[in-house]
Amino acid sequence: DTEVTQTPKHLVMGMTNKKSLKCEQHMGHRAMYWYKQKAKKPPELMFVYSYEKLSINESVPSRFSPECPNSSLLNLHLHALQPEDSALYLCASSQDRGRAYEQYFGPGTRLTVT
Amino acid sequence: QKEVEQDPGPLSVPEGAIVSLNCTYSNSAFQYFMWYRQYSRKGPELLMYTYSSGNKEDGRFTAQVDKSSKYISLFIRDSQPSDSATYLCAMKFLHGSGNTGKLIFGQGTTLQVKP
Numbered sequence: 001d002t003e004v005t006q007t008p009k010h011l012v013m014g015m016t017n018k019k020s021l022k023c024e025q026h027m028g029h030r031a032m033y034w035y036k037q038k039a040k041k042p043p044e045l046m047f048v049y050s051y052e053k054l055s056i057n058e059s060v061p062s063r064f065s066p067e068c069p070n071s072s073l074l075n076l077h078l079h080a081l082q083p084e085d086s087a088l089y090l091c092a093s094s095q096d097r098g099r100a101y102e103q104y105f106g107p108g109t110r111l112t113v114t
Numbered sequence: 115q116k117e118v119e120q121d122p123g124p125l126s127v128p129e130g131a132i133v134s135l136n137c138t139y140s141n142s143a144f145q146y147f148m149w150y151r152q153y154s155r156k157g158p159e160l161l162m163y164t165y166s167s168g169n170k171e172d173g174r175f176t177a178q179v180d181k182s183s184k185y186i187s188l189f190i191r192d193s194q195p196s197d198s199a200t201y202l203c204a205m206k207f208l209h210g211s212g213n214t215g216k217l218i219f220g221q222g223t224t225l226q227v228k229p
Contacts, residue, residue, distance in 0.1 A: 004157075031215060040122070041160065042202055042219035056215055087128035090157050097215035099207045101165075105157035 002028075004090050004106035012112045015081060021109045023074040023091030025087040030102075031097045034066060035090040037108070043090055049074060052098045081113045117141055120203055120220030126214045131228050133190040137203035137220045140184065146178050146206040148217070153185050153199045161188070161201075193227045 004025045013019050023032065030051050035043035048056035051066040061083075065077040074091055088110050093101040120137045127133055135149075146165055150158035164170045176189040190197055192209045205207040 038220075042204075042222055045216055048215045050215065072157070088155075092157075094215075100215045101148055101163045101218060102160065103217065104160065105150075108155075109155045110155070 004018055004091055004093055004104050006089075006106035006109050008109055009107070010110045010112075011080065012114060013078065016085070017081075018042075018077070018079045019089075020078065021076040021089055023076075023106055024072055025093040026072055027093065027095075027106070028071075029095055029106070030071060031094045031100065032068060033092040033094075033100075033103065034076050035086075035092065036072070037088045037090055043105075044058035047076075048097065055097065077112075081111075082100075083113050086111055086113045115140055117218050118203065118220040120223055122221050122223060124224040124226060125228045126186065126228060127193055129193060129195060129227055131193050131227070133188075133193050133225060133227075134193055135190075135203075135223050135225070137186050137187075137205075138184055139205055139218075141205075141218075143207055144205040144218070145208040147177070147186045148204040149175075149177055151197075151199045151214070152202060152203040152206060152222070155216070158202060164199040178228070193225075195227050195229050198226045201211050 015079045034046040037043045047066045059088045063066045067075040088108040090108045091106045118216045149161045151157040164225040172179045174191045178187045200222040204217040
């Protein structure tokens with residue numbers, strides 16, 4: 001099973017709202033990733049967690065706050081977003097960071113900020 | 115100059131054609147080369163990865179890496195309408211070097227296979 005699940009599938013939020021995106025995998029992977037993807041562009045890496053510790057933060061604004069409560073779960077907390085943050089947010093996992101060449105992506109959460 | 119260059123297309127071919135998708139790169143330190151397929155409004159799906167130079171085949175798909183030319187290719191034989199998607203190449207440094215865990219993506223090529 002190479003499934004990564006993400007909830008919700010769609011999210012519409014106002015600029016003053018607080019919301020969270022959730023990602024889950026049960027493949028025993030110890031590296032998990034958040035990406036942002038705008039239309040007709042490749043995914044842009046936001047964060048990498050390795051063994052539940054944040055190992056890469058690609059200078060993402062603080063209105064995005066990641067959390068890895070356990071080895072199967074990854075959250076992305078959103079607060080005071082801007083309309084330009086509207087995008088597809090993708091979660092991925094791999095066995096570990098060294099095997100990042102074998103990443104499995106979830107279906108994404110389509111976020112609209114109004 | 116971008117680290118990875120990929121023609122965005124769109125590329126339109128008739129069903130049954132052989133499709134060739136390509137990426138060039140500038141950093142000779144890349145060691146892993148991946149191809150992802152992404153259907154509209156879905157997450158990317160890993161098709162295959164290759165370590166260093168050489169060919170790798172999986173069914174109708176063949177990946178080739180030519181490190182001397184800094185050029186990678188994905189060939190799709192007997193293309194089907196279901197192959198219509200965006201194809202993303204991606205590259206990675208060897209584990210232990212900087213930015214372990216980070217993939218560098220090309221822009222993606224949109225492929226349409228017409229019945």
